[in-house]
Amino acid sequence: xxxxxxxxxxxxxxxxxxxxxxxxxxxxxxxxxxxxxxxxxxxxxxxxxxxxxxxxxxxxxxxxxxxxxxxxxxxxxxxxxxxxxxxxxxxxxxxxxxxxxxxxxxxxxxxxxxxxxxxxxxxxxxxxxxxxxxxxxxxxxxxxxxxxxxxxxxxxxxxxxxxxxxxxxxxxxxxxxxxxxxxxxxxxxxxxxxxxxxxxxxxxxxxxxxxxxxxxxxxxxxxxxxxxxxxxxxxxxxxxxxxxxxxxxxxxxxxxxxxxxxxxxxxxxxxxxxxxxxxxxxxxxxxxxxxxxxxxxxxxxxxxxxxxxxxxxxxxxxxxxxxxxxxxx
Numbered sequence: 001x002x003x004x005x006x007x008x009x010x011x012x013x014x015x016x017x018x019x020x021x022x023x024x025x026x027x028x029x030x031x032x033x034x035x036x037x038x039x040x041x042x043x044x045x046x047x048x049x050x051x052x053x054x055x056x057x058x059x060x061x062x063x064x065x066x067x068x069x070x071x072x073x074x075x076x077x078x079x080x081x082x083x084x085x086x087x088x089x090x091x092x093x094x095x096x097x098x099x100x101x102x103x104x105x106x107x108x109x110x111x112x113x114x115x116x117x118x119x120x121x122x123x124x125x126x127x128x129x130x131x132x133x134x135x136x137x138x139x140x141x142x143x144x145x146x147x148x149x150x151x152x153x154x155x156x157x158x159x160x161x162x163x164x165x166x167x168x169x170x171x172x173x174x175x176x177x178x179x180x181x182x183x184x185x186x187x188x189x190x191x192x193x194x195x196x197x198x199x200x201x202x203x204x205x206x207x208x209x210x211x212x213x214x215x216x217x218x219x220x221x222x223x224x225x226x227x228x229x230x231x232x233x234x235x236x237x238x239x240x241x242x243x244x245x246x247x248x249x250x251x252x253x254x255x256x257x258x259x260x261x262x263x264x265x266x267x268x269x270x271x272x273x274x275x276x277x278x279x280x281x282x283x284x285x286x287x288x289x290x291x292x293x294x295x296x297x298x299x300x301x302x303x304x305x306x307x308x309x310x311x312x313x314x315x316x317x318x319x320x321x322x323x324x325x326x327x328x329x
Contacts, residue, residue, distance in 0.1 A: 073113060227290055
C-alpha cells in the first residue's frame with residue numbers, strides 16, 4: 001500500500017506514488033463525422049505537407065493512421081487537434097473516388113480543453129521539436145491563427161525561423177527571460193513588418209540575414225517610411241549605385257557588393273557567432289542609407305576576448321546587440 005488513512009479520512013499519498021490520472025475517452029468515430037470537424041484554430045498550414053502524406057497513405061495502411069485527437073470545449077464544440085493533414089488527404093481521395101484508401105472510422109481520443117490557450121498548449125504537445133512538425137509548421141500555424149497570408153514562398157512556408165528568432169531577440173516578444181521561443185508572440189509583434197516585406201516580393205538573395213535586418217529596420221523606422229522602402233526595393237532589384245574608393249558608396253550598394261563577393265564574411269551563417277556579426281554590418285549599412293551618408297570603410301565592432309569582460313579600447317559596440325536598447329518594445 002502506498003497510501004494511509006487518517007482520522008478525518010483525508011488520504012495521504014506517499015512520496016513514491018505515481019500521479020493519479022484520468023484516461024481520456026476514446027471513440028470509434030465515423031470518418032465523415034471526423035472530416036466534418038473544423039481544425040484547431042492554430043493548426044499549421046497543411047498544403048505543403050499533404051502531397052508527402054498522400055504518398056505514404058497510398059503506399060500502405062497502418063492501424064496507427066487511425067489515431068487522431070479531438071479537442072472538446074466546455075460548450076461541447078469539438079475541433080480536430082491532430083490528424084488534420086490526414087483529413088486533407090482523405091478528403092482529396094474522396095473527391096478522386098479513391099474510397100478504398102479512406103478508413104471507415106478513426107480512433108479518436110477526446111481531450112477536454114477549457115479555452116483556446118489550453119487547446120494551443122495541448123496542440124503543441126503533438127507538435128514538439130521531436131515530432132515531424134518543426135519551426136516552419138509552427139510558424140504557418142500561427143499565420144492561420146492570426147489570419148495572416150503571404151505571397152512570397154519563403155515567408156508563406158514559414159522558412160524564416162532564424163530571421164524571426166534573431167530580429168526579436170531582446171524584445172518583449174522574445175525576452176532573455178523567456179524559457180522558449182513563443183512563435184505567437186514573435187509573429188504578432190512583427191506581423192506588420194512581415195506584411196510590408198511580403199508586398200515587396202523579396203527575391204532569393206533575401207536570405208535569413210537580410211530578412212532579419214529588414215524586419216528590424218521596418219520596426220524601427222516604420223513600415224511606410226519612404227526612404228526605407230526605396231532602399232529595400234533597390235536591394236531587392238539588385239540595383240547598385242556609384243562606387244568610389246575615396247568617397248565610398250551608399251549603404252544598399254555596400255550590402256549588394258558584400259553579398260556578391262563575400263569580402264568581409266566568407267560564409268553567411270545563422271549561428272550565434274556569425275549572425276550577430278553579419279547583422280552589425282547590415283544594420284550599419286541600412287542606417288547609413290537612412291541618413292543618406294556614404295559607407296567608405298566598414299570597421300568591425302569590438303568583441304571581448306575569451307575570458308575578458310573588457311572590449312577593445314575606443315571600439316564601438318555591435319549595432320545588432322544594442323539595437324533594441326533604446327527602443328520601446
